[in-house]
Amino acid sequence: MQAFILDFEKPILELEKKIKEMQDYAATEGIELDDEIARLQEKSRKLQEDVYAKLTRWQRVQLARHPQRPYTLDYIERIVDDWVELHGDRAFGDDPAIVAGMGTMGGEKMMIIGHQKGRDTRQKLYRNFGMAHPEGYRKALRVMKLAAKFNRPILTLVDTPGAYPGIGAEERGQAEAIARNLFEMTKLPVPIIVVIIGEGASGGALGIGIGDRVLMMENTWYSVISPEGCATILYKDAGKASIAAEALQLAADDLLKQGVIDVIVREPIGGAHRDFDAAAEMLKEAVLKELAPLQQKDAATLVAERIKKYENMGFYENYSRQSA
Amino acid sequence: MVWFKRKSQGLVPQKKKDMPELWVKCPGCGEIVYKRELERNSNVCTNCGHHFRIKADGYVNLLLEPDSVQEFNEEIAPKDFLKFKAKKRYSEQIKAAIKKTGQKDALISVTGTLAGREVVLCVMNFEYIGGSMGSVVGEKIALAADVAMEKKCPLLIVSMSGGARMMEGAVSLMQMAKTSAKLAQLSDAGLPYISILTDPTTGGVSASYAMLGDVNIAEPGALIGFAGARVIKQTIGEDLPEGFQRAEFLLEHGFLDLICPRPEMKEQINRILDFMCADSPSSKELKNGSVEANKLTEAKISPPVDTDKN
Ligand SMILES: [Zn+2]
Numbered sequence: 001m002q003a004f005i006l007d008f009e010k011p012i013l014e015l016e017k018k019i020k021e022m023q024d025y026a027a028t029e030g031i032e033l034d035d036e037i038a039r040l041q042e043k044s045r046k047l048q049e050d051v052y053a054k055l056t057r058w059q060r061v062q063l064a065r066h067p068q069r070p071y072t073l074d075y076i077e078r079i080v081d082d083w084v085e086l087h088g089d090r091a092f093g094d095d096p097a098i099v100a101g102m103g104t105m106g107g108e109k110m111m112i113i114g115h116q117k118g119r120d121t122r123q124k125l126y127r128n129f130g131m132a133h134p135e136g137y138r139k140a141l142r143v144m145k146l147a148a149k150f151n152r153p154i155l156t157l158v159d160t161p162g163a164y165p166g167i168g169a170e171e172r173g174q175a176e177a178i179a180r181n182l183f184e185m186t187k188l189p190v191p192i193i194v195v196i197i198g199e200g201a202s203g204g205a206l207g208i209g210i211g212d213r214v215l216m217m218e219n220t221w222y223s224v225i226s227p228e229g230c231a232t233i234l235y236k237d238a239g240k241a242s243i244a245a246e247a248l249q250l251a252a253d254d255l256l257k258q259g260v261i262d263v264i265v266r267e268p269i270g271g272a273h274r275d276f277d278a279a280a281e282m283l284k285e286a287v288l289k290e291l292a293p294l295q296q297k298d299a300a301t302l303v304a305e306r307i308k309k310y311e312n313m314g315f316y317e318n319y320s321r322q323s324a
Numbered sequence: 325m326v327w328f329k330r331k332s333q334g335l336v337p338q339k340k341k342d343m344p345e346l347w348v349k350c351p352g353c354g355e356i357v358y359k360r361e362l363e364r365n366s367n368v369c370t371n372c373g374h375h376f377r378i379k380a381d382g383y384v385n386l387l388l389e390p391d392s393v394q395e396f397n398e399e400i401a402p403k404d405f406l407k408f409k410a411k412k413r414y415s416e417q418i419k420a421a422i423k424k425t426g427q428k429d430a431l432i433s434v435t436g437t438l439a440g441r442e443v444v445l446c447v448m449n450f451e452y453i454g455g456s457m458g459s460v461v462g463e464k465i466a467l468a469a470d471v472a473m474e475k476k477c478p479l480l481i482v483s484m485s486g487g488a489r490m491m492e493g494a495v496s497l498m499q500m501a502k503t504s505a506k507l508a509q510l511s512d513a514g515l516p517y518i519s520i521l522t523d524p525t526t527g528g529v530s531a532s533y534a535m536l537g538d539v540n541i542a543e544p545g546a547l548i549g550f551a552g553a554r555v556i557k558q559t560i561g562e563d564l565p566e567g568f569q570r571a572e573f574l575l576e577h578g579f580l581d582l583i584c585p586r587p588e589m590k591e592q593i594n595r596i597l598d599f600m601c602a603d604s605p606s607s608k609e610l611k612n613g614s615v616e617a618n619k620l621t622e623a624k625i626s627p628p629v630d631t632d633k634n
Contacts, residue, residue: 163550163551164559165550165551165552165555165556165559166551166556166559166560167556167560167564167565167568169550169551170549170550170551170556170568170569171573171577172577173535173577173578173579174531174549174550174551175530175531175534175535175548175549175550175579176531176535176579178500178531178532178550179500179504179530179531179532179533179534179535179536180535180536182500182501182504182505182531182532183504183505183507183508183511183536184508186501186504186505186508186509187508187512202488202497202528203497203500203527203528203531203550206497206498206500206501207531209501210501210505222494223493223494223497224488224489224490224492224493224494224496224497224528225488225490229555230490233490234410234411235410235411244410247406247408247409247410248406248490248493248494249406249493249494250493250494254493254494255494258405258493258494258495259495260494260495260497260498306505307505307506307508307509310498310501310502310505311466311502311505311506313459313462313495313498313499313501313502314459314460314462314463314495314498314499314502315403315405315459315492315495316400316401316402316403316459316460316463317400317401317402317403318399318400318401318428319399319400319401319463321463
């Protein structure tokens with residue numbers, strides 16, 4: 001696959017290339033260059049730290065959309081054993097933009113549901129760019145109820161540029177499908193963990209995004225509208241998306257401050273696309289850590305606390321919510 | 325909770341001396357209709373049935389007995405917590421919207437009686453930043469559900485909204501989750517929730533509480549859908565079919581229980597609530613002519629079906 005390089009990644013990748021060349025040269029020519037290589041490696045580490053500490057929100061959006069970023073099935077392949085994919089909503093069809101199935105992670109059996117994007121053109125079309133139809137949300141709900149029946153926790157992985165805006169989607173009730181999931185997920189008597197692994201665009205993301213703990217990977221975004229959509233409304237110009245991204249405050253640390261998410265999951269330096277295995281391990285570790293305390297709670301407590309969690313989201317003037 | 329009596333503002337304000345204001349051109353049929361007559365018909369064209377958009381107070385007067393109405397939580401106001409700034413600042417938009425509508429945000433919540441039965445009613449106001457749903461709309465619906473549960477009475481929401489309020493970012497998205505969670509709680513308490521969808525009900529509002537009624541009722545011709553027509557057209561690159569995303573389209577595809585013209589709305593809702601709620605002692609007495617039967621129905625509402633055993 002041809003490498004896709006973001007502008008701010010360039011100096012880092014050039015330096016890494018130089019280090020690699022020097023290592024190769026030292027090996028083939030039998031020359032001692034260890035000091036020089038160590039110096040460059042240190043320089044590269046510092047450069048990465050600098051670049052990634054100062055990423056703008058728009059650069060986070062670009063990383064979240066990086067075409068080489070790991071998708072749901074990339075994670076499942078690495079950290080889930082005994083995976084059995086389940087298909088279909090039992091009403092209309094099977095939506096490849098959402099995958100669902102049973103598996104074991106770190107010894108814990110769980111139902112896993114996630115948006116799935118495609119890597120090459122054919123796969124992208126097949127997965128509809130991770131934009132689900134109503135049958136995708138209904139499949140998700142069906143398997144979540146299955147998890148509840150057999151008392152298994154649920155993990156959802158969110159990565160979508162939005163629910164698909166098309167005629168068929170409207171005919172089959174995109175709004176109802178998403179609304180129904182919000183309503184039903186509230187009442188599921190098993191732990192639900194949600195992780196934003198890439199793009200979290202609006203209702204299409206939230207449709208599988210109700211949980212007891214909501215995690216966001218470091219280089220992802222989550223908001224009520226895409227930066228392009230926001231820019232089109234505000235400036236009649238999708239090209240002003242970088243400005244809109246700043247206004248929306250859609251990065252992980254923003255959402256933590258706003259009380260929308262609970263935890264930020266760190267990524268390998270340079271982003272999840274630089275090291276799938278490490279990113280998957282970090283995801284797994286974070287999920288298992290959040291899951292353990294939830295499994296100590298009975299169903300009634302889980303649901304009551306879940307409702308309370310969402311009740312507490314909001315900012316007001318002249319008023320503050322009384323916790324009952 | 326602060327309870328207070330809100331002065332009814334009537335439907336559409338009239339300037340008596342302004343003669344042309346007495347008449348209005350109907351966008352449905354193009355006829356010039358007498359405004360007084362229009363108002364007598366709940367602002368529905370007597371010629372073609374076109375439903376003119378009315379203010380939030382209009383629905384309160386349409387559905388509830390005026391003397392019974394008490395607004396609550398009207399003091400909760402929006403906050404520009406992101407310091408959202410595009411061409412206009414959100415804080416300035418809030419100020420302008422409050423001035424324009426006399427409301428703190430895009431939804432009013434009231435208690436009152438519908439044909440003598442106590443209900444909690446929320447009505448959105450499209451004139452307030454496109455009826456968009458932010459923190460305040462979400463909170464007021466959550467609190468309205470709490471009041472309905474406290475009083476063991478039905479909840480009604482009249483939706484009229486372009487969707488979630490962009491200027492509150494992800495927090496406005498979370499209001500979809502919050503309102504749906506509260507409706508799930510209300511549902512588990514066995515209480516009725518009637519969703520009334522008016523023109524327009526789109527985006528995040530359609531994808532949360534507007535679609536979650538035990539019964540979904542729409543006004544004729546109302547625009548209802550998830551994605552905006554412009555976005556769909558852009559995505560698929562073709563024109564949209566006639567009547568796409570109108571109430572009749574949604575009824576045909578199975579997402580509405582009924583379409584009901586505004587003048588008949590109250591009567592229909594009353595029938596539905598009659599079905600859902602246990603008979604009150606007085607109505608039982610009328611039907612049975614017996615006082616004996618009354619003693620069996622102490623609760624106002626039918627006992628909830630046990631749904632939390634899944
Ligand atoms: Zn007309």
